[in-house]
Amino acid sequence: MLLGRVKSVHDPRMLNIQDYVALDTLPVPPTHEMLSRTSSWPMLANNKFPCCTSAAAGHMVHHWTEANQLDIVLTDNDIIQAHSLLTGGKTDQAVSMLDALKFWRNTGIGDHKIHSFMSAGHAKIDTLRALIYLFGAAYIGLDLPNFAVKGTPAQILETPWQISPTVSPEDAAPQLSNGHCVAVIGYDENVAYAVTWGTLKTMSWDFFTRYTDEVFAVLSMDWVKDKASPTGFDLSTLEHDLSLVTSAPLQ
Numbered sequence: 001m002l003l004g005r006v007k008s009v010h011d012p013r014m015l016n017i018q019d020y021v022a023l024d025t026l027p028v029p030p031t032h033e034m035l036s037r038t039s040s041w042p043m044l045a046n047n048k049f050p051c052c053t054s055a056a057a058g059h060m061v062h063h064w065t066e067a068n069q070l071d072i073v074l075t076d077n078d079i080i081q082a083h084s085l086l087t088g089g090k091t092d093q094a095v096s097m098l099d100a101l102k103f104w105r106n107t108g109i110g111d112h113k114i115h116s117f118m119s120a121g122h123a124k125i126d127t128l129r130a131l132i133y134l135f136g137a138a139y140i141g142l143d144l145p146n147f148a149v150k151g152t153p154a155q156i157l158e159t160p161w162q163i164s165p166t167v168s169p170e171d172a173a174p175q176l177s178n179g180h181c182v183a184v185i186g187y188d189e190n191v192a193y194a195v196t197w198g199t200l201k202t203m204s205w206d207f208f209t210r211y212t213d214e215v216f217a218v219l220s221m222d223w224v225k226d227k228a229s230p231t232g233f234d235l236s237t238l239e240h241d242l243s244l245v246t247s248a249p250l251q
Contacts, residue, residue, distance in 0.1 A: 001149065001156045001197045004050030004083075005141050005179035008098040008214060029133035034186030034193060035067040035230055043198035045076040047153070049091050051083035052181040052196070053100035057109045059183040059195040060137045064222035067136060067230045072222070078110030097141050097181050097214055104218075115219040115239075123212035125205055129187055131215070133231055134238060136223040137185045140194075141214035144178035147171040157197060162204035174211050 041062070044055035058074040065072040080091065086103050087093045101117045103109070120127050120138070131138040147167045148159060163172060184203075186193040191202040224235045 001153050002046055002048070002050045002052070003144075003149070003178060003180045004046065004052035004055075004094040005181040006094045006096050007176060007179060008096040008141070029129040032186075032188045033129070033132050033231075034188075035136065036063045036185055038062070038066050039200075041195050041198050041200060042073060043076070044074065044079045045083075046079075046197055048076075049080060049083055050094045051079055051091070053095050053097055054079045054082040054086065054109055056139060056181045056183045056195070057082075057100065057104050057112075060139065060185075060218065060220070061110065061112050061222055063183065063185045063195070064136050064220055068222070068225040070222075070225070072112075074110035074112070082107075082109040094179065097139065097216065100181070101139070101216060101218070112220070112222060115221055115224075117216050117218045120215040120217050122215065123209045124215075125209065128184065128192060128208070128215065131217045132184065132187060134229075134233060135217055135219055136229065136231070137183050137218070139216040139218050140182060140184055140212055142178075142180050142182065142211045143174040143176050143213050144180050144211060145172050146175060146178065149178055153197075157199050157201075160204075161194070161201055161207045163206050163210065174213075179213075 041059060044051070044058045046052050046055040058079050062073050082103065084091050085107065086095050086100060105114050105117065120131055128138055148161060149156060151159070180196070182194040182196040184192050184194045191204055192208055194201045194203050219238055223229050224238060228234050229238070
């Protein structure tokens with residue numbers, strides 16, 4: 001199982017959704033939110049290349065279109081091509097989420113472009129719930145602990161993303177060298193649901209809070225079908241929530 005995220009360099013032009021959208025003015029998210037019905041997720045080449053930033057984008061496309069009964073699944077080749085373009089052909093290199101988002105918006109991944117994106121800061125549970133409710137998913141970056149990436153591929157997939165008291169402090173510490181990007185597509189009272197390495201992982205809220213370094217809101221027309229999202233928000237409402245993104249010079 002490979003990773004592929006390097007820490008995004010701070011850009012003062014980057015807009016933060018919490019600076020412009022007061023969460024207490026948004027509709028209150030339901031206690032549970034999980035629209036995807038799929039039980040099978042593609043690996044999207046993240047076992048061959050450090051391409052998690054593109055693979056997470058592919059998983060979001062899968063989730064959005066599945067929720068809209070379109071069921072579009074990107075291929076390994078789609079992700080490899082995007083990662084190759086992002087790295088200038090150096091496919092063994094990792095990239096930042098910010099660079100991947102710019103590429104996704106301007107060039108597209110697997111012929112799918114996003115409408116806009118905005119930083120949502122760091123690890124706030126209420127923010128994550130709101131983003132999933134509004135935009136169908138959240139694009140997040142983690143500095144994973146060593147215990148989450150130890151062992152065989154099967155062991156890594158089976159290791160729950162929760163902090164056990166039996167794990168040593170060294171193995172439980174966030175590691176910048178374990179930078180990873182995932183799509184978070186649902187939640188309930190106890191966990192969030194993240195797609196990574198071809199599987200749906202449960203992530204406890206304390207794991208999310210401790211290891212998440214970046215959170216982005218992403219608006220896609222794959223989510224807003226026929227001018228409305230599956231959760232009932234129309235395009236104009238979602239555009240208003242992200243209205244400043246479209247004119248941001250960094251994109």
